Amino acid sequence: MLDEVTTAIATGAAGNIIAYMLNGQVDVLRAQIIRIFRHGTEQERSLALHTVEDDVAALTQKKASESDITGQWRGLLLSYLASHPEAYEDIKAFASGSVVNKVTSIGSQHNHGSGPFIGGDNYGDMTFRS
Numbered sequence: 001m002l003d004e005v006t007t008a009i010a011t012g013a014a015g016n017i018i019a020y021m022l023n024g025q026v027d028v029l030r031a032q033i034i035r036i037f038r039h040g041t042e043q044e045r046s047l048a049l050h051t052v053e054d055d056v057a058a059l060t061q062k063k064a065s066e067s068d069i070t071g072q073w074r075g076l077l078l079s080y081l082a083s084h085p086e087a088y089e090d091i092k093a094f095a096s097g098s099v100v101n102k103v104t105s106i107g108s109q110h111n112h113g114s115g116p117f118i119g120g121d122n123y124g125d126m127t128f129r130s
Helices: 004-022 026-039 042-060 066-083 085-096
Strands: none
Touching: 004 026, 004 042, 004 066, 004 085, 026 042, 026 066, 026 085, 042 066, 066 085
């Protein structure tokens, strides 16, 4: 039986998993899941990633509630910790981290010339000379 602190950490991590799903940050979540489950077998990693996909679909289609999926992930993380206690720090770090929503600013951009143009976050003036 795992202690109360470990259960609280697993619950926090499960809550963050749901938050990433609800905020549309599934790619970031996949990377976190791979990091958390890196101590496990290929089958455990595959199961965790498939569970992410299934749960995103269930939330989107309203086939499962947030609390149901949170409970499912808490159980999955606790089971994983029982088998792989070395994953404790990874799960603890994920549980204590905040879910960040990246804000997209809408602006205008005019490009002319030849060669590649690189998009993304750009601040300040840009001058291109050929």
